[in-house]
Amino acid sequence: MTKVEYKHTEIAVKKKFGQNFLTDRNICRKIVLSAEIEKNDRVLEIGPGFGALTSAILEASPKSFTAVEKDRALAAFIRKEFSSVKVIEGDFLTIDIPDLSAEGPLKIMGNIPYSITSPILFKLLDNRKNIVSETLMMQHEVAQRLAAKPNTKEYGILAVQLQTFCEVSYLFKVSRKVFRPKPDVDSAVVNIIPRTTSLDENEKAFRRFVRTAFSQRRKTLQNNLKKNYDLSKVTSVDLTRRAESLSIDDFSSLFREISSLAG
Numbered sequence: 001m002t003k004v005e006y007k008h009t010e011i012a013v014k015k016k017f018g019q020n021f022l023t024d025r026n027i028c029r030k031i032v033l034s035a036e037i038e039k040n041d042r043v044l045e046i047g048p049g050f051g052a053l054t055s056a057i058l059e060a061s062p063k064s065f066t067a068v069e070k071d072r073a074l075a076a077f078i079r080k081e082f083s084s085v086k087v088i089e090g091d092f093l094t095i096d097i098p099d100l101s102a103e104g105p106l107k108i109m110g111n112i113p114y115s116i117t118s119p120i121l122f123k124l125l126d127n128r129k130n131i132v133s134e135t136l137m138m139q140h141e142v143a144q145r146l147a148a149k150p151n152t153k154e155y156g157i158l159a160v161q162l163q164t165f166c167e168v169s170y171l172f173k174v175s176r177k178v179f180r181p182k183p184d185v186d187s188a189v190v191n192i193i194p195r196t197t198s199l200d201e202n203e204k205a206f207r208r209f210v211r212t213a214f215s216q217r218r219k220t221l222q223n224n225l226k227k228n229y230d231l232s233k234v235t236s237v238d239l240t241r242r243a244e245s246l247s248i249d250d251f252s253s254l255f256r257e258i259s260s261l262a263g
């Protein structure tokens, strides 16, 4: 069993909670700087752990600061160490974001547990009306997939579903060497800014459409889509192309065209 000790608090590291703690203060500051936190901001941190990011966020003096930590011992540690932070001991995946943002939209920060990266990203996507921005550290490969451009092997469902509804920027890579215990992979920091789009009303159907378009990567759009959609009058995109070659705008245009044909 790996144990980590910090300021007289020792915990047995829980792999299932994705516990790899950042040890480099400069990187913490760089993450917080890139989030551009200002005095009027309301910050929500996912998984503060031993507070590496928490203390850097506090230096920016946000108006309000809530942290959600699932590990009981760590939640107690943060409560004791940072009295001005409101600590929720619980699972980020079950917290009520509209409730937490009742007084204003949130800036989300976090070095997030790898095993639940996708559920976290989709929870944030679903709640984006209550969110100003997200500055998140995650596994490097996932960060690349989020920010990927067409015609690359990383470009797929995650990139199209996220980039359609948000501006996604890959910021910088963080070596595995600055974590304790050391993970098997490097990390990267990503910035996500929700935007309003004309597809907001049809988001569920659009996300289904993207999954279908990519269902068999090597097949053409025609082959992947024909079972579920009427393609007979499509003109916006050449259907002999593969999903991986379409830009974010191409996906939106094709979806709009197919939806209005179906409607």
Ligand SMILES: C[S@@+](CC[C@H](N)C(=O)[O-])C[C@H]1O[C@@H](n2cnc3c(N)ncnc32)[C@H](O)[C@@H]1O
Pocket (backbone or CB within 6 Å): 016, 017, 018, 019, 020, 021, 022, 023, 046, 047, 048, 049, 050, 051, 052, 053, 068, 069, 070, 071, 074, 090, 091, 092, 093, 110, 111, 112, 113, 114, 116
């Ligand atoms: C990668 S560590 C990062 C810790 C700290 N922010 C740092 O950078 O050193 C992830 C943190 O998220 C916590 N965590 C794991 N699953 C969680 C969940 N579902 N909800 C809230 N926190 C969670 C872990 O206990 C751990 O403290």
